[in-house]
Amino acid sequence: xxxxxxEIASLFNRYAxxxxxxxxxxxxxxxxxxxxxxxxxxxxxVGEMLAAGEDLSELPGIGKDLAHKIAAIVETGHFAELDxxxxxxxxxxxxxxxxxxxxxxxxxxxYESLKIKSLADLAQAARAGKLxxxxxxxPKLEQTILKAAESRVGGEQRIRLAAAEQIAEPLVAxxxxxxxxxxxxxxxxxxxxxxxxxxxxxLATAPTGAKAIDAFVRYDEVGSVLSRGTTRATVKLKSxxxxxxxVVKEESYxxxxxxxxxxxxxxxxxxxxxxxxxxxxxxxxxxRKERWIAGRSEKEVYAExxxxxxxxxxxxxxxxxxxxxxxxLPRLVTLEKIRGDLHTHxxxxxxxxxxxxxxxxxxxxxxxxxxxxxxxxxxGITHGLDARRLARQIAQIDRRNAGHRDLLLxxxxxxxxxxxxKLSLDNAVLADLDLVIAAVHTGFTLNSETQTDRLIRAMxxxxxxxIAHPTGRLIGERxxxxxxxxxxxxxAKERGVHLEVNGQPSRLDLSDTHCRMAKAMGxxxxxxxxAHNPESLGYMRYALDQARRxxxxxxxxxxxxxxxxLKKLLRR
Ligand code: DGT
Ligand code: CA
Ligand code: CA
Numbered sequence: 001x002x003x004x005x006x007e008i009a010s011l012f013n014r015y016a017x018x019x020x021x022x023x024x025x026x027x028x029x030x031x032x033x034x035x036x037x038x039x040x041x042x043x044x045x046v047g048e049m050l051a052a053g054e055d056l057s058e059l060p061g062i063g064k065d066l067a068h069k070i071a072a073i074v075e076t077g078h079f080a081e082l083d084x085x086x087x088x089x090x091x092x093x094x095x096x097x098x099x100x101x102x103x104x105x106x107x108x109x110x111y112e113s114l115k116i117k118s119l120a121d122l123a124q125a126a127r128a129g130k131l132x133x134x135x136x137x138x139p140k141l142e143q144t145i146l147k148a149a150e151s152r153v154g155g156e157q158r159i160r161l162a163a164a165e166q167i168a169e170p171l172v173a174x175x176x177x178x179x180x181x182x183x184x185x186x187x188x189x190x191x192x193x194x195x196x197x198x199x200x201x202x203l204a205t206a207p208t209g210a211k212a213i214d215a216f217v218r219y220d221e222v223g224s225v226l227s228r229g230t231t232r233a234t235v236k237l238k239s240x241x242x243x244x245x246x247v248v249k250e251e252s253y254x255x256x257x258x259x260x261x262x263x264x265x266x267x268x269x270x271x272x273x274x275x276x277x278x279x280x281x282x283x284x285x286x287x288r289k290e291r292w293i294a295g296r297s298e299k300e301v302y303a304e305x306x307x308x309x310x311x312x313x314x315x316x317x318x319x320x321x322x323x324x325x326x327x328x329l330p331r332l333v334t335l336e337k338i339r340g341d342l343h344t345h346x347x348x349x350x351x352x353x354x355x356x357x358x359x360x361x362x363x364x365x366x367x368x369x370x371x372x373x374x375x376x377x378x379x380g381i382t383h384g385l386d387a388r389r390l391a392r393q394i395a396q397i398d399r400r401n402a403g404h405r406d407l408l409l410x411x412x413x414x415x416x417x418x419x420x421x422k423l424s425l426d427n428a429v430l431a432d433l434d435l436v437i438a439a440v441h442t443g444f445t446l447n448s449e450t451q452t453d454r455l456i457r458a459m460x461x462x463x464x465x466x467i468a469h470p471t472g473r474l475i476g477e478r479x480x481x482x483x484x485x486x487x488x489x490x491x492a493k494e495r496g497v498h499l500e501v502n503g504q505p506s507r508l509d510l511s512d513t514h515c516r517m518a519k520a521m522g523x524x525x526x527x528x529x530x531a532h533n534p535e536s537l538g539y540m541r542y543a544l545d546q547a548r549r550x551x552x553x554x555x556x557x558x559x560x561x562x563x564x565x566l567k568k569l570l571r572r
Pocket of ligand 1: 197260
């Protein structure tokens with residue numbers, strides 16, 4: 001079984017939580033958390049890196065010992081230490097630690113005093129009013145916990161888009177290599193680039209399905225086969241992800257692709273338009289009476305109902321069909337239009353590449369500029385730059401800019417927004433920067449009004465240009481902090497401040513719907529990766545995905561401009 005980065009990261013995270021519950025020393029707990037974060041953020045599979053003979057202990061937060069452990073996990077598919085600890089304490093305790101209101105200490109307390117071992121136990125105890133009897137718990141916390149526990153017990157499992165890619169890509173390559181199979185494509189929410197996917201819907205073309213289906217169910221990572229026929233099969237992979245495969249003939253490819261890309265709501269709307277023209281549209285084609293008239297390509301299918309082909313990211317029945325009808329579909333922004341990255345880190349703060357490493361990677365991507373935006377010093381931020389170190393970095397950037405014409409480095413910093421809305425660097429220092437990024441990294445629990453006021457106060461500072469990851473959510477891990485997005489956007493607009501679409505796979509913040517809202521308010525967005533190493537500049541496409549889902553065009557994006565125009569847009 002091939003094991004991928006997201007799974008290794010999740011093994012380490014799980015282990016860290018159980019260690020913490022087991023009261024191991026906090027240094028070890030942190031070491032595993034950091035390692036998980038490093039692995040999660042790697043743009044390449046560790047399995048691949050090991051196969052290429054690379055030394056994992058050179059990665060930040062990974063020492064010799066952890067490198068050995070990762071190698072063993074890749075080789076065996078098991079993490080022996082995790083198995084050990086799960087013999088000592090119930091494994092399901094790890095699912096409890098990230099329930100809002102709980103942490104390792106409280107989980108341990110619940111286990112010891114009420115024998116709570118799982119989410120189901122937790123929900124039951126909360127419902128019976130048993131939690132409020134414990135020290136440190138009250139009726140209000142009990143309610144919060146009950147709500148969270150209930151939503152998790154029955155909740156469907158969705159995985160992040162980037163994690164789905166790591167699983168889908170080798171499977172697609174495997175299917176493509178089969179004899180007789182020509183096209184292979186992942187449809188469904190994956191192709192629409194939703195931030196998370198429930199399952200993978202793979203479409204393949206072949207003269208007959210049987211051989212492809214046969215090979216599919218024998219794929220190395222298949223855990224169980226849920227159903228199988230001659231043209232379709234559904235399996236559950238060992239990673240837990242479900243995959244549907246459909247095999248169709250070439251002439252049905254376009255119709256099947258429209259059908260399986262969805263969304264369901266979009267399909268239904270298309271079918272209704274078809275019915276008005278006395279056409280039947282299904283996964284095999286477009287039919288008049290019983291006669292097949294189209295279906296080879298998506299374009300053909302849309303053309304039969306008088307529409308131009310609609311980009312997959314728009315197919316949510318959110319007005320795209322009407323826009324296609326009236327010729328007002330947006331021309332969605334593409335990667336080729338992006339001229340630079342507006343949020344990156346170096347080894348001066350918590351990144352792992354030097355300024356030169358980052359610059360070269362930006363040049364390789366064909367960028368014209370790159371913002372170096374290391375963290376400013378603040379509690380909770382490791383290696384943040386103080387005014388003196390930032391001044392040194394500014395001088396270093398000036399020197400490189402003077403000596404190179406390949407790329408313009410922008411002098412930037414990611415400054416913390418303090419609880420009162422002040423910033424963690426003085427204006428005298430901010431005045432020397434090309435681009436000031438402000439972000440919330442603490443105080444996630446403020447109420448919406450206070451949090452919104454805090455962010456607006458930060459934007460009152462005339463040096464602030466961009467609010468990074470404006471909601472602070474971490475997909476599947478942490479809810480957004482409470483904030484009045486309409487008021488925040490209005491205030492940004494009035495002040496000439498811009499909002500970021502952060503492309504870190506765990507963030508995607510602003511989200512698709514927030515992008516669309518920003519566009520409706522006339523805001524411009526900064527598409528950025530928040531890269532902490534040179535390869536993560538590649539996360540730009542994830543920022544693009546969500547922007548495109550939000551109907552964003554090149555003109556709505558700051559960093560589709562050349563620097564002189566961008567500089568004007570940044571002026572407040
Ligand atoms: P997911 O998997 O929850 O992330 O979302 P999808 O959109 O991938 O949904 P999924 O996997 O249930 O189905 C894949 C596509 O198949 C869906 O986007 C549209 C199509 N589809 C599924 N069920 C129906 C249906 O009942 N009617 C129509 N017209 N299309 C359907
Ligand atoms: Ca799906
Ligand atoms: Ca499906």
